Amino acid sequence: MTLAIHTESLSKRYRRHLALDDCTLAIPDGRIVGLVGPNGSGKSTLLGLASGMIAPTSGSIEVLGQRPAVSADQLARVGFVAQDAPVYSRLTVTDHLELGARLNPKWDQAFAERRIRERGLDLKQKAGSLSGGQRAQLALTVAAAKRGELLVLDEPVAALDPLARRGFMRDLLDFVDELEVSVILSSHLLGDLAQVCDHLIVLANGRVHVSGDVSDLLAVHYRITGRAGDPYRLPADAELIHTENSRDESSVIVRSTSPIPGAEAVDLEDMTLAYLTRATTTGPVGPTAAMTGADR
Amino acid sequence: MIWLAWRQFRAQTLVAAGALALLAIYLIYLGSEIRNFYDTRIANCTQQACYLARLDLRATYDDAISVMVVLLIAVPGLIGVFWGAPLVTQELEQRTDRLVWNQSVTRTKWLAVKLTVIGLASMAVAGLFSLLLTWSASRYDEVIGERFAALSFGSRNIVPIGYALFAFVLGTVVGMIVKRTLPAMAITLIVFAGLQLLIPTVVRQNLMPPVTDTVAVDANVLNSGVGMNLKEDNTFDIQGYTANGSWALEFSSPLYKADDTPYRGEDAKPCLIPDDREAGDACTTAQNLHFDYLHQPGHRYWTFQWIELSMFLGLSILLTAFGFFWLRRRS
Numbered sequence: 001m002t003l004a005i006h007t008e009s010l011s012k013r014y015r016r017h018l019a020l021d022d023c024t025l026a027i028p029d030g031r032i033v034g035l036v037g038p039n040g041s042g043k044s045t046l047l048g049l050a051s052g053m054i055a056p057t058s059g060s061i062e063v064l065g066q067r068p069a070v071s072a073d074q075l076a077r078v079g080f081v082a083q084d085a086p087v088y089s090r091l092t093v094t095d096h097l098e099l100g101a102r103l104n105p106k107w108d109q110a111f112a113e114r115r116i117r118e119r120g121l122d123l124k125q126k127a128g129s130l131s132g133g134q135r136a137q138l139a140l141t142v143a144a145a146k147r148g149e150l151l152v153l154d155e156p157v158a159a160l161d162p163l164a165r166r167g168f169m170r171d172l173l174d175f176v177d178e179l180e181v182s183v184i185l186s187s188h189l190l191g192d193l194a195q196v197c198d199h200l201i202v203l204a205n206g207r208v209h210v211s212g213d214v215s216d217l218l219a220v221h222y223r224i225t226g227r228a229g230d231p232y233r234l235p236a237d238a239e240l241i242h243t244e245n246s247r248d249e250s251s252v253i254v255r256s257t258s259p260i261p262g263a264e265a266v267d268l269e270d271m272t273l274a275y276l277t278r279a280t281t282t283g284p285v286g287p288t289a290a291m292t293g294a295d296r
Numbered sequence: 297m298i299w300l301a302w303r304q305f306r307a308q309t310l311v312a313a314g315a316l317a318l319l320a321i322y323l324i325y326l327g328s329e330i331r332n333f334y335d336t337r338i339a340n341c342t343q344q345a346c347y348l349a350r351l352d353l354r355a356t357y358d359d360a361i362s363v364m365v366v367l368l369i370a371v372p373g374l375i376g377v378f379w380g381a382p383l384v385t386q387e388l389e390q391r392t393d394r395l396v397w398n399q400s401v402t403r404t405k406w407l408a409v410k411l412t413v414i415g416l417a418s419m420a421v422a423g424l425f426s427l428l429l430t431w432s433a434s435r436y437d438e439v440i441g442e443r444f445a446a447l448s449f450g451s452r453n454i455v456p457i458g459y460a461l462f463a464f465v466l467g468t469v470v471g472m473i474v475k476r477t478l479p480a481m482a483i484t485l486i487v488f489a490g491l492q493l494l495i496p497t498v499v500r501q502n503l504m505p506p507v508t509d510t511v512a513v514d515a516n517v518l519n520s521g522v523g524m525n526l527k528e529d530n531t532f533d534i535q536g537y538t539a540n541g542s543w544a545l546e547f548s549s550p551l552y553k554a555d556d557t558p559y560r561g562e563d564a565k566p567c568l569i570p571d572d573r574e575a576g577d578a579c580t581t582a583q584n585l586h587f588d589y590l591h592q593p594g595h596r597y598w599t600f601q602w603i604e605l606s607m608f609l610g611l612s613i614l615l616t617a618f619g620f621f622w623l624r625r626r627s
Binding site for chain 1: 297299300303304307390391392393394395396397398399400401402403405
């Protein structure tokens with residue numbers, strides 16, 4: 001199986017700040033990957049490394065089997081929309097399509113024109129006078145009409161209002177189907193991604209806390225609720241992710257490869273939150289964070 | 297990629313083309329005026345009339361030519377500051393590097409195309425301006441004969457092409473290192489202006505070993521506007537001598553008698569003939585004086601032009617190489 005993105009011990013350091021710390025990932029091809037994490041967790045750094053905008057400090061990254069941005073051919077295979085969707089403010093929408101057409105060998109002009117028309121963008125308008133949402137659409141169109149194999153979108157909906165966010169995601173699903181392209185997109189809000197992604201990466205403090213296909217992840221995470229203070233038994237290989245205590249009830253989310261009697265399924269949002277909470281309260285994951293039932 | 301470089305540069309090209317067109321109209325007008333003056337008053341003129349006509353030519357056209365010279369000297373600086381410095385910094389500041397570096401074009405090619413397209417435009421602008429001014433002032437230069445003067449040399453023929461390319465590349469590379477437009481503009485201006493001051497005053501005269509000629513003081517020398525200066529040690533210097541079309545490297549030089557001893561105050565006394573300059577000059581000439589003339593001969597003018605052009609083109613290539621190295625290291 002080809003991997004869309006494969007990293008090994010990937011790290012990126014900016015002066016004294018470690019933006020990405022020893023990150024090992026294997027993301028299969030053909031997925032819509034959601035990259036979730038709080039602000040400053042290293043999402044942009046990871047996507048910047050994947051697009052070849054920046055180079056790693058240590059470790060390695062391969063995108064579609066090659067080093068990012070290593071050649072014009074490799075650049076043609078990956079479309080990237082950076083945060084805030086930069087465009088040339090003095091060039092018109094038409095100019096941007098022309099730019100795409102002239103700089104990309106596999107450019108799909110018909111697709112680009114149709115998308116621009118459907119989004120209601122004025123071809124003669126200068127990109128500098130577009131609204132945030134329109135600019136995001138223009139940048140996405142230029143990246144998508146490249147007809148690469150992977151689209152990398154950094155916070156594509158951050159500048160959009162909630163309604164526009166839903167529209168953007170629906171639209172993304174549509175054309176991902178049409179173009180048969182893998183997508184990795186980031187957001188600090190899982191809510192933006194939950195409906196579209198089928199693979200999830202949770203990033204915090206520059207480290208990967210969980211990564212996998214959504215269905216696989218949901219299959220191994222459970223919620224156990226009981227009266228506060230009640231002891232509960234976990235299978236030997238189960239990992240306690242997060243405990244939540246209210247006055248008379250205690251709820252834990254655990255990861256376990258074997259089924260736990262009496263436990264309920266957990267949804268993506270709760271699971272992600274559990275990991276993020278653990279990451280921000282206990283710091284980087286380490287072996288000490290993995291408490292098993294056997295210890296109790 | 298050429299299309300994009302050109303498209304981003306379109307406004308600047310139009311401004312430059314418009315300015316050049318205006319300059320061309322003016323310089324062609326000025327050139328024909330000067331030619332007219334030359335044909336009617338200087339060609340086939342006789343002694344005294346020639347002298348007056350020359351003075352008149354200078355008085356009439358000095359200001360106009362000076363303005364054009366200053367403009368042409370400024371053009372490479374402007375190119376460096378307004379075309380070079382923002383070339384990369386603007387992409388970084390508006391974050392469009394993230395857009396353009398993710399098209400199917402490598403950064404190396406991106407920079408190469410930008411440098412080539414706008415570098416050629418810079419050379420064309422400076423070259424055309426210089427061509428026009430050189431033509432326009434050619435009769436004036438022929439009569440005044442100060443083509444080695446710092447401002448004349450740098451504003452005629454081919455050297456402005458080298459200045460323009462160098463200033464452009466300098467601005468671009470400074471921008472790549474500094475990453476912000478305004479500081480990059482300031483640094484480019486300071487470095488380029490510094491170099492433009494340093495080269496004519498310190499470097500240019502040493503580009504070829506100067507020549508020392510022994511010149512005999514005759515009526516021609518005495519009539520060429522030189523002065524004799526009696527120094528405190530009671531010996532004479534000759535001042536302000538420039539052989540036709542050459543570049544004098546020293547303003548004054550000690551005078552010697554035929555036996556190579558210094559020309560002293562008392563030696564000059566017999567030739568001090570009040571109210572009869574011709575008799576005085578004849579007396580001085582008869583003393584067979586001579587002096588050493590340190591200079592760059594006039595026939596080296598084009599050699600100097602080519603050396604300086606090559607020097608600036610070479611510096612541009614070095615800077616470009618550094619720019620590519622920098623881009624590769626950063627990515």
